[in-house]
Amino acid sequence: MQNKIIHHYRIIKPLGAGAFGQTYLAQNLKLPGEPVCVVKQLKPQSTDPESVKAAKMLFDREAKTLHKIGSHERIPQILDYFKEDQEFYLVQEYIEGKTLREELDSQQSWDESQAILFLQEILRIIAFIHSQKIIHRDIKPENIVRRASDQTLFLIDFGAVKQSCCDRQQPSSTIIHSRGYSPPEQLAGIPEPSSDIYALGMTCIEALTKATSKSFIQLRKTKTQKINWSESLRICPEFKSILDKMVCINSQDRYPTANCVLRDLEHIATSSPNNYTPTEITTSHNLHTYTPTELRADSFTDSSLGSGDFEQPSEASPILKTSAPPLKKKLNSRELSLELIECLKDKQRAPQPKKVVDTTRQWLRKKFLIISGSLIFTVVGLPLVLILNHIHKSAHLSNTTSSETVNSQETSAIFEEKSNFKEHSSAIKFLAFAPDRKTLISGSEAGLVKLRDIQNSSTTTLTQTQSQILAMSSSANGNTLAIATEGKLIELWDLKHHKKMNQIPTQQLVWSLALSQYSDLAAGVVGKIKLWKIQPKLSETKQLPDERSQSITFNPAADVLARGSADGTVKISHLASNKSQSFHKHSNAVNAVAIDVNGALLFTGSEDDTIRIWNLYALSEHILPTIQADLGGVKAIASSPAAKIVAGGGAYGTVKIWNWQTGKAIARSSNHLTEVTALAFSPEGQVLAVGDREGNIVIYTLK
Structure with missing residues (x-):
């Protein structure tokens, strides 16, 4: 050319x-x-x-x-x-200059003042394009240019833009994303103006730390979902708070507009008489620079009483509008008492003796009856009340202790770790047991699929896909495995003979998969569900209109397809009659779905930290308690084939088992240090496999 x-x-x-x-x-x-x-x-x-x-x-x-x-x-x-x-x-x-990517590759990490000035420049551009009802969708260092002549920043490459003319958008059929810079709603095909704010925040954090944004995805704290990026940096808590809010995983917790971020940045810039410069904090006893913090009753622990040394506040301390973090003084109870006494001495005059005597005499006259009554109650009534109260407490304590002992024994007996191993280097996307009851199928995000004999601990690699795995599913009879990859392919594998049967080009990213024992395959893409028959000859059978489904599953008879969507919708479709019903009980994404062994009940686990139970044939929510999971968001669920129990795992690294009839938790395990991403019961229901985001797998026996 x-x-x-x-x-x-x-x-x-x-x-x-x-x-x-x-x-x-x-x-x-x-x-x-x-x-x-x-x-x-x-x-x-x-x-x-x-x-x-x-x-x-x-x-x-x-x-x-x-x-x-x-x-x-x-x-x-x-x-x-x-x-x-x-x-x-x-x-x-043509803008002559270097991209921000070129700058970051050749220069040292930024300081705080550089980062603030950068944000202010780019946010003004973003505020303008958002005012024109446009979302950029591809903000990253490669698309920001610094003009050589005057060092002015420009935003380039508007090839991924999207109109944002309505509050609730339909999922886009074309998903534009840059790994590490795109938030979840953009990956779901539903970008928001705050998606650009997320991308800009990730770009700024990358400039401050010199670490790639892709690596931060693996550093999110499991409980808070915050990126652990600022531990070694000297930055003011206010600025850290701003960046943390820009890159919140949930768009509802993020800054809604660029102007909101600018206002908070302006406060930092104007909190100092000169341009803001980060200040190294040193211990000091200068009371003129001390900024008081709110003290709570639970702050006065034994460890907080003693020397008068100063210490920096923890992350939980409120952010104060100062140019440097406040210093909190450890309190000494004796010194505090003496100080209060001295203050009272200085500010009050000594009372006159005669006035004190008169006042005391008047007070005693008025209170004589009350004091007399109190003495009678103390001598006679109080012991009687204490005796009765002791009897009541003893009975209550006995019942409580007995109940707690039973529950404790039940919990410890039902969960027993059999083995744990790490054969994957990335998040476990899928777990399933083969019908032989001893082979565990595992697949991880990086594309590795393994078969493990849990009796003799031997492992076979089935495949290593050429691109990342987005979704997996196996048939109930254990004959077939389907793998959807980032290369827009669905690979079909024969598990009996360990060989690839076929592959299906999808032209779109597949976010969820389901296989039935009757060779039905369902794949969720943005805007629709595609269905195929894979045996005896591969053929597409139908398409169902749909938003992006996070999770889908067939019932055992393969005549019902249930799925959960990124917006919290649960949809149940009866394929033979073409009847469907949508439900909107979940307030956040439905990450996992499972159907009981009888094919009558559907379990849905959501980011809103609940598990709901649905009647597949009545097309309604079952009249059973909604399970409040307390997992930090439900990431995976599994229904036992042998008992009326359901298992769930979440962001806190905890696995729980509930009796779904009562909604009560009957067992839990917190052995995982990171998010639980996959669960599977063995065919007889006595073994539970748990996979997490770090690639660890733990096998539990249930008794």
Whole structure:
């Protein structure tokens, strides 16, 4: 392409390439001086019709967007848009300088003042594009350029933009994301304006720490879901709080607008008379710089009483509007008492003796009857009350202790760790037992699928996929395994002979899978559920309209398909009659679904930390207690094939088992240090396999 003339633009050199196009530096031969510009050619990597159509749509959208917002001084202007020899081209203003990615690769990590100035510049651009009802969707270091002439920052590459003209968007059929910078709602095809704020926050944290944003995904605290990024940095708590809020995993907890972030940043910048500079904190007894904090009754523990040394507040301390974190003084009870006495001595005059005597005499006269009555009660009534109270407490304590002992014995007896092992280096996406009762199938996010004999601890690798695993499912009879990958393929494996049977190109990312024992396969993509028969010959049978399903499952007869969606919707479809019913009881994403062995009940586990039970045939929520899981969000569930129990695991690293008829927890284990991601009961229901985000698997026996 070098020196080639397209229209009236001479190509100088390539600048870069993306999923949908190639970008070149060029000269405009029609204008005086032949100024340089950027020519972007539509050139999708995939040649299938759906991908080409999506690329053309995004290319047209980018041209229209740049025409709409290109007047902004920090966004490259669109200069031309044309078609030549059946190829589409877009011409933009050239910003000479380095991308932020080039800066970060060649420079040291930023200090706090650099990060604040960076955020303020980019947030003003984001506030503008959001005011035009546009979401960028691809903010990252590669798409931010610092102009060489004046060090001004520009936001580039609007090829992924999306209109945000309504409050509740339909899932996009084309998911644009950059790993590490895209929040969950964007991966679900439902980006929000706050998705751009998340991406910018991740970019800023990367600049402060020099660690890649991809690595932060693995460093989220399991209980709080906050990224553990600031331990070794000297930054003010207010700024840390701002960045933490920008990158909240839940969009509802994030800053809703760029202007909200700017207001908080402005407070930091103006809290000091000069431009904000982070201050190293040293211990000091200077009372003039001390800022009081709220003291609670539970702050006065034994460990907090003693020397008068100062210490820095913990993370839980309230953020105060000062340029440096406040210092909290350990309290000494004796010193505090003496200090209060001295204050009273200084501020009160000594009372006159005569006045004290008169006042005391009057007070005794008025209170004589009350004191007399109190004495009689103390001598006669109080012992009687104490005796009765002791009898009541003894009986109550006896009952409570007995009950607690039973529960304790039941809990310790039902959960017994049999073995634990780590054969995967990434999050466990799937666990299932084969019908032989001894083979455990495990699949991890990095694409590794293994078969383990839990009796003799021998392991076989079934496959290592070429791209990350998004979803897996096995048939109830144990004959077939389906694996959906980031390469937009579904691989079908014969588990008896350990060989690949077939693969299905999907053209879209598959987020959930279900296999029935009758060779039915269901795959959840954005906007629909696709169904196939995989035996005796692969054939697509139907499609069901749907938002993005987080989890799907067949009932044992394969005539009912149940799924849970990213927005909390539960949908039950009777395939033979084409009847469906949607329910909106969950307030957050439904991460896991399971059906009982009889095929009558559906269990749904949600990010809202509840497990609900549904009647598949009455198309309604079952009249049973909603299980309040207390797992930090339910990530995985499994229904026992042998008893009326259901197991759940969540973000806290805890596994619990409930009697689903009563809703009461009957066992728990907190052996996992990180989020539980997969669960599976053995066919006879006496063994439970648990997988977590770090790739660990623990086998429990249930008694």
